[in-house]
Amino acid sequence: MSHSHKRRIVVLISGSGSNLQALIDAQNTPALPDAKIVLVVSNRKAAYGLTRALQATPPIPTAYLALQPYLKANPKRTRQDYDREIARIVVEAKPDLVVLAGWMHIMSEAFLDVLIGETQLEGIERVSKPIPVINLHPALPGAFDGAHAIERAFEAFQKGEIAHSGCMVHRVIKEVDRGEPVVVRNVEIVKGEPIEEFETRLHKAEWEIIVQGTAKVLDDVAPLEGSS
Numbered sequence: 501m502s503h504s505h506k507r508r509i510v511v512l513i514s515g516s517g518s519n520l521q522a523l524i525d526a527q528n529t530p531a532l533p534d535a536k537i538v539l540v541v542s543n544r545k546a547a548y549g550l551t552r553a554l555q556a557t558p559p560i561p562t563a564y565l566a567l568q569p570y571l572k573a574n575p576k577r578t579r580q581d582y583d584r585e586i587a588r589i590v591v592e593a594k595p596d597l598v599v600l601a602g603w604m605h606i607m608s609e610a611f612l613d614v615l616i617g618e619t620q621l622e623g624i625e626r627v628s629k630p631i632p633v634i635n636l637h638p639a640l641p642g643a644f645d646g647a648h649a650i651e652r653a654f655e656a657f658q659k660g661e662i663a664h665s666g667c668m669v670h671r672v673i674k675e676v677d678r679g680e681p682v683v684v685r686n687v688e689i690v691k692g693e694p695i696e697e698f699e700t701r702l703h704k705a706e707w708e709i710i711v712q713g714t715a716k717v718l719d720d721v722a723p724l725e726g727s728s
C-alpha cells in the first residue's frame with residue numbers, strides 16, 4: 501500500500517532516551533522520511549526520555565505505566581494483564597511501527613498477541629494488520645541476550661573470549677533478543693580502554709542503527725508513495 505500520510509511510530513523507553521532523541525531528530529529527514537513519533541511510553545516515571553518527548557517540537561504525547569504500581573493497584577491482575585494494558589495504550593495510538601528503545605521489560609506473548617491481531621482487547625478494534633515491533637540491543641545476534649549486555653561483552657573481551665562486540669536492531673518475538681536481525685553493527689573494543697570509552701563508541705553506533713532499522717521496517721510495512 502502506498503503512503504499518503506505520515507508513518508506513525510510509537511516508542512517505548514525506560515531510561516535516558518538518547519536513542520529516542522536520535523529518532524526525534526531524524527523525523528522527516530532523508531534518514532527517516534515522512535515519519536512521526538505519535539507516542540512515547542515509559543515504564544519508569546523518572547525516565548528522562550519522557551522529558552525529551554515533551555521538549556520536542558512539536559511536543560510528543562507520553563504515557564507512563566509501571567509494572568509494580570499496576571500490580572499493587574490491581575492485586576488480582578497479572579504481568580500478562582499489565583502487558584495487555586501496555587498493548588492497549590500502544591494500539592490506541594494506531595502505529596505503523598513500535599520501537600523498543602531501551603525498554604527494560606520482557607514482553608510476554610500477551611503483548612505480542614495484541615500487536616499481531618491474535619487477541620482483541622475490549623473496547624478497541626482488533627488489529628487488522630500485524631504491527632511490527634523492533635528492539636535495539638547493545639550486542640550482536642545471539643551473543644549477550646538480555647539485560648546488562650554491554651558489561652557482559654566488555655568482560656568477555658577482557659577474558660579474550662571475543663575480539664569485538666556490536667549492536668543490533670531486531671524484530672521482537674517472545675524469545676528475548678532472538679528475533680530476526682534488521683540491522684547489525686560491529687563495534688570495536690580497544691585493549692586497555694575503560695568501559696566508558698567502549699560504551700560511548702557503542703551508543704554512537706546505536707544512534708545510527710536505530711534510525712536505519714526504523715526506516716527499513718517502516719519501508720517494509722508502510723512504503724512511501726511512488727516507491728517500488
Ligand SMILES: Nc1nc2c(c(=O)[nH]1)N[C@@H](CN(C=O)c1ccc(C(=O)N[C@@H](CCC(=O)O)C(=O)O)cc1)CN2
Nearest residue numbers: 603604605606607635637646647672673674675676677
Ligand atoms: N518478548 C520480548 N521482550 C523484549 C525483547 C525481546 O526481544 N522479546 N527485547 C527486550 C530488550 N532487552 C534487551 O534488549 C531486555 C530488557 C529487559 C530484560 C530484563 O531482564 N528485564 C527484567 C526487569 C529488568 C529491570 O526492570 O531492570 C524483566 O522484564 O523482568 C531483558 C532484555 C525488551 N523486551
Ligand SMILES: NCC(=O)N[C@@H]1O[C@H](COP(=O)([O-])[O-])[C@@H](O)[C@H]1O
Nearest residue numbers: 515516517518519602636637638646
Ligand atoms: N536489553 C535492552 C537494552 O539493554 N537496551 C539498551 O538500553 C539503552 C537505552 O539507552 P537510551 O535510554 O539512552 O536510549 C541502549 O544502550 C540500549 O541498547
